[in-house]
Amino acid sequence: MKTAFLYAGQGSQHKGMGEDLYRDFDEFREVYDKAGVSFDLKKMCFEDPDGELNQTKYTQPCMVAFAAGVTAILDKNGIKPDYLAGLSLGEYSALHAAGVWDAETAVRLAAFRGEAMTKAAEGVDAGMTAVMGLSEEELQKCVDKAEPEGVVSICNDNCPGQIVIGGEKKAVDKAAELAKESGAKRCMPLNVSGPFHTKFMSPAGDKLREYFKDIEFSDEKIPVVFNVKGSERAADETVQELLEKQVQSGVKMTQTIEYLLDNGVRSFVEIGPGKALTGFVKRTAKAMNVDDIECTTLETSDEIKSFLAGNHLAE
Known part of the structure; x- marks a missing residue:
């Protein structure tokens, strides 16, 4: 049975996310301790004292740090998927898991993306x-x-x-x-702070294109299904181009899940916080008359410990 890791996007963040994982897993703790952001990442995620976690410029690096921390736990235990995908911001976490960037770079990119999107949304009702x-x-x-x-x-x-x-x-x-x-x-x-994935985000795409010039991109070690295509990238396409387009274009999550199902994926692991993607998978599979899927959500320490105890994906 083939497996896909799906990474959650912006919107499922909440106060306290990752606190139990930081306590229980060294690999998760290392990601948070090394994250080079301009604010207190742990305080923002665990306490959110000023109610700022829902602001895009903070949400995005926090979500990617959380995802990278969970990925580090799974990697340490030899657990690898056959495919990777993410919803919007979650695509950055998927690319990190594919080996395109290390965790620090992924968090830094998410912070830049969040700032760029915030500025692009200014003045728009x-x-x-x-x-x-x-x-x-x-x-x-x-x-x-x-x-x-x-x-x-x-x-x-x-x-x-x-x-x-x-x-x-x-x-x-x-x-x-x-x-x-x-x-x-x-x-x-929806309670959002900007017109995301519309043409208003074109300035953010421009800024990302310039920023990417100073970032090293490695080839994907695990296939990634991209938002703007609903499939893997072609040989003449670059990750940079697809990410620039992604921020200002529609997210094809239905097509992404259909692609995974068509390619034999039946086990889906949602790396949270949240369970939204699991719902999307179940509805898409039902529409395709696929009834032999398994869905797992990984957000809490107990969920991850239970998953590791099964260890059915370990190499």
Whole structure:
């Protein structure tokens, strides 16, 4: 049975994340202690005293540090997947796990990305809404009709029946209204600080392109399924190009999971915090009539200890 590690994206962060892992695992502790960020990483993750963890510029390095710490634990125990993928920010954690960067570089890149996205969002009255129950084609028609109100586009295709739209709030609200009229079961506004994965993030893409010039990228040692493609990269594509495009383009998570299922993956390990990706996998597998999948979530110390005790993926 083939296995994929899936890394969570921004939105599942919470106060206290990683505190038990820092206490119980040397490998996790080393990642946090070496993270070269401009703020107290442990205090932000474990205590969040000023309520700043949800700010993008802090969320992103915290999430990648958490993921890198869990990856270090699994690696120490000889546990490797056949494929890697992540949701948006989680793609940086997947690339770290693939050997493209070390943990310190991955955290530093996430911090830069978070700052760049924060600046790109300044001055935009932004909105993002999850739409349930419409196909991409049906929702795109609503988005097209709402464009006179401003910029709006599909920014996350999470799983069958759940697609996120984003852009200028007025246009997003109009598209959501039209989606309800077209039969959407639910439209849920998301608490976000910017129009992520839309063309407003183009300046962030430009900054990442320049920043990447000073970063060493190694080849992937484990196949990575990329957000902007829903597949592995082609020989004439670079990781840098795909990441630059990713920040300002829609995330194809449904297609990513479909690709993994089509290539024989039946065991999915979500490296959190959170369980959102597990839900996406189950809904996608159901739509494809695949019923022999196994899903595991790794966030807490107890979950990881239980997983290690099974050790069925160890080399």
